[in-house]
Amino acid sequence: MLISIIEQKCKMALERAFSSRLQDLSVEVTRSTHARFGHYQCNSAMKLTKVLQLPPREIAAKMISILEEENTQGEFEKIEVAGPGFVNITLSSKYISQFCQKIEKNLGLKLENPQKIAIDFSSPNTAKEMHVGHLRSTIIGDCLARLFEYQGHQVLRLNHIGDWGTAFGMLIAYIKKFEPEIISGKKQANLVLLVSLYKAAKKLFDEDELFKKNAQLAVVSLQKGDNETLKIWEFICDISRKAYQEIYDLLDVHLIERGESFYNPFLEKTIQDLEDKGLITFSDGAKCLFLDGFVNREGEPLPFMLQKSDGGFNYATTDIASIRHRIQDEHCDRLIYVTDAGQAMHFAMLFAAAKKAGYLNPDKVRADHVPFGLVLGPDGKKFKTRSGETERLIDLLTTAITQAETILNARNEEKEAMSTQEIKEIAHVLGINAVKYADLACNRTHDYVFSYEKMLRFEGNTAAFLMYAYVRIHGIKRKIQQYDKAIIQLIHPSEIALGLHLCQLSEILHAISDDLMPNRLCEYLFELAEKFNAFFRDCRVEGSIEQNQRLALCELTAKILQEGLSILGLKTVTRM
Numbered sequence: 383m384l385i386s387i388i389e390q391k392c393k394m395a396l397e398r399a400f401s402s403r404l405q406d407l408s409v410e411v412t413r414s415t416h417a418r419f420g421h422y423q424c425n426s427a428m429k430l431t432k433v434l435q436l437p438p439r440e441i442a443a444k445m446i447s448i449l450e451e452e453n454t455q456g457e458f459e460k461i462e463v464a465g466p467g468f469v470n471i472t473l474s475s476k477y478i479s480q481f482c483q484k485i486e487k488n489l490g491l492k493l494e495n496p497q498k499i500a501i502d503f504s505s506p507n508t509a510k511e512m513h514v515g516h517l518r519s520t521i522i523g524d525c526l527a528r529l530f531e532y533q534g535h536q537v538l539r540l541n542h543i544g545d546w547g548t549a550f551g552m553l554i555a556y557i558k559k560f561e562p563e564i565i566s567g568k569k570q571a572n573l574v575l576l577v578s579l580y581k582a583a584k585k586l587f588d589e590d591e592l593f594k595k596n597a598q599l600a601v602v603s604l605q606k607g608d609n610e611t612l613k614i615w616e617f618i619c620d621i622s623r624k625a626y627q628e629i630y631d632l633l634d635v636h637l638i639e640r641g642e643s644f645y646n647p648f649l650e651k652t653i654q655d656l657e658d659k660g661l662i663t664f665s666d667g668a669k670c671l672f673l674d675g676f677v678n679r680e681g682e683p684l685p686f687m688l689q690k691s692d693g694g695f696n697y698a699t700t701d702i703a704s705i706r707h708r709i710q711d712e713h714c715d716r717l718i719y720v721t722d723a724g725q726a727m728h729f730a731m732l733f734a735a736a737k738k739a740g741y742l743n744p745d746k747v748r749a750d751h752v753p754f755g756l757v758l759g760p761d762g763k764k765f766k767t768r769s770g771e772t773e774r775l776i777d778l779l780t781t782a783i784t785q786a787e788t789i790l791n792a793r794n795e796e797k798e799a800m801s802t803q804e805i806k807e808i809a810h811v812l813g814i815n816a817v818k819y820a821d822l823a824c825n826r827t828h829d830y831v832f833s834y835e836k837m838l839r840f841e842g843n844t845a846a847f848l849m850y851a852y853v854r855i856h857g858i859k860r861k862i863q864q865y866d867k868a869i870i871q872l873i874h875p876s877e878i879a880l881g882l883h884l885c886q887l888s889e890i891l892h893a894i895s896d897d898l899m900p901n902r903l904c905e906y907l908f909e910l911a912e913k914f915n916a917f918f919r920d921c922r923v924e925g926s927i928e929q930n931q932r933l934a935l936c937e938l939t940a941k942i943l944q945e946g947l948s949i950l951g952l953k954t955v956t957r958m
C-alpha cells in the first residue's frame with residue numbers, strides 16, 4: 383500500500399532524528415483532505431511534543447530534512463511543514479507513474495495471514511416473505527464477503543435462516559388439518575400461500591384451545607424428530623427456500639444455508655456446559671445469563687435468556703450455540719453478523735456471553751455486529767407499497783429492472799444504437815446494480831431512502847454514473863482499435879490526480895476490512911469516475927502524441943473500476 387510506504391519513511395525519519403528518545407513509535411499518516419495540502423499528511427509531530435519536549439514545528443522540520451536527504455530516487459516532489467506541525471507530502475509524478483505501473487501488474491493485496499471469516503447475512507425467516515431489511519443485509523453482507531474473498535481470506539457465507547422454533551408447530555398443525563393436499567402434491571403451493579396459511583394458523587391458535595394443543599404437540603414431535611412432522615417441516619422450508627433462491631439468483635448472491643435448525647442438536651449441550659461453568663441463573667423459572675454492564679431503564683440487571691421456563695429454546699440459545707460452533711468447530715478467526723440496528727443489544731449480549739463462557743477469546747477471534755438502519759420510502763416513512771402492504775422483494779427488484787429498461791429505451795431513442803435484446807440485458811444489470819449501489823453508498827448506520835427515480839439517475843453518486851465511466855473507456859478503445867502497449871507516464875495535473883487515486887484502492891479496502899463500511903468504497907469509486915472524467919476533459923487521448931501512455935492509464939482505470947464495482951457486487955457492461 384502506498385500509505386504504508388509513506389508511513390515507513392516517516393517513521394524512519396523520526397527514528398533517525400530522535401532515536402534515543404523514541405520507543406514503540408507509531409506513525410500516523412492520512413490521505414490529504416485537499417489537493418493544496420499535497421497527497422499525504424503526517425500528523426505525528428504534534429503527538430510527539432510531550433515525549434520529545436520540543437515544539438511540533440521543530441520536530442516536523444527535523445523529520446523533513448531527513449526525508450529530503452533520503453529522497454534520492456525522487457519519490458517526493460515537495461515536503462512542507464504546515465499549521466501547528468503537519469507534514470504535507472506531495473509525491474512526484476514519476477513516482478506515482480511507477481506505482482501505477484506496479485499495480486497494473488499486481489494490486490499488492492497478497493496477504494501474510496489469510497483468515498477464516500464467517501459472515502452471517504441475509505438470514506430471512508422461513509414461511510415469511512423476505513423484507514427490505516433482509517435485502518439490506520444481503521447486499522451489505524455480500525459486499526463484505528466479496529471484499530474479504532478479494533483480499534484472499536476464506537469466507538463462510540452463512541445464511542442463518544429462521545427455520546426452527548415454536549411458530550412452526552402452528553403451521554404444521556394447520557397444514558395437516560386443513561391443507562393435506564399440498565403435502566400430497568395435489569395442490570400447488572408457494573411462499574405467498576404459506577404466508578397466508580401462517581396468518582390463518584396464528585389466528586386459530588389464539589382462538590381455538592384444541593388447535594393450540596395440537597400446535598404445541600406438533601412442536602414436541604418436531605423436536606423429537608418425528609418423521610411425518612419433519613416431512614411437513616421440510617416441505618415448508620423447501621417452498622421458502624425456492625422463493626429466496628429466486629431473489630439470490632437475481633442479485634447473484636451465494637450463501638451456504640445453515641439455518642437455526644442446524645444448531646438444534648447442540649442446544650442442550652451448550653446450556654449444560656454453561657450450567658457446569660456455573661454461569662446460569664434462574665429468573666422466573668427461565669435459565670438466564672447475567673452479564674456485567676447490561677441493565678434495563680430502571681437500572682436492574684438485564685437477563686440474557688437462554689431457556690424459557692417451559693423448557694423451550696429461543697433465538698439467543700441458537701446464537702450462543704452457533705457462535706460456539708463457528709469458533710470451536712469451524713475454527714473461524716473472525717465473525718461478522720449483518721442485521722438491522724434493532725438487534726444491536728442482542729449481539730452485544732451474545733458476544734459478552736460468549737466471552738464469559740470462554741467460547742470467544744477476543745485476543746484470538748474478532749466478532750463484529752454490522753448494524754444498519756431502516757429502509758424508508760420517498761415519503762420518509764417505513765418503506766411500503768402504494769396499497770400500504772410491505773412490498774415483496776422480488777417485485778421490488780423486477781420494478782427496478784423495468785424502470786431501468788424504460789430509461790435506457792428513452793436514451794436509446796435518439797441514437798438507436800442498441801437492439802431491444804441488448805437493452806433488456808443492460809437493463810437487468812443496471813436495475814440490480816442501482817438497487818445495490820443506492821444501499822451501499824449511504825452510510826449503513828443511517829436510515830436509507832429507497833427511490834427508483836434517484837437510484838436510476840445517470841448523474842451523481844449512482845451506479846449508472848460509474849458504469850458509464852467504464853463504458854466510456856471501452857468506447858475510446860473501440861474507436862482507436864489498434865495501438866501499442868505503453869507504460870503510464872503522468873504529466874498533466876488531471877492525469878496525476880487520477881493516477882494517484884488509482885494507487886489508493888488497496889488502502890481503501892484495507893480500511894473497510896476494519897470498519898466494515900462499504901460506503902467508503904462507493905465514495906472512492908465515485909471520485910475515481912469524476913477524476914477520470916476530468917482527465918478525459920483535459921487530456922486528449924485519440925491521436926495525441928501521448929495517446930498510448932494515456933490509453934494505458936485508461937485501461938488501468940477500467941481495471942480498478944471493474945474490480946471495485948465487483949467487490950460491491952455490481953456488474954459492468956461495455957455499452958450503455
Ligand code: ARG
Nearest residue numbers: 502505506507542544701721
Ligand atoms: N432471522 C433473523 C431476522 O430475520 C436474522 C438472523 C441473523 N443472524 C443471527 N445469527 N442471529 O431478523
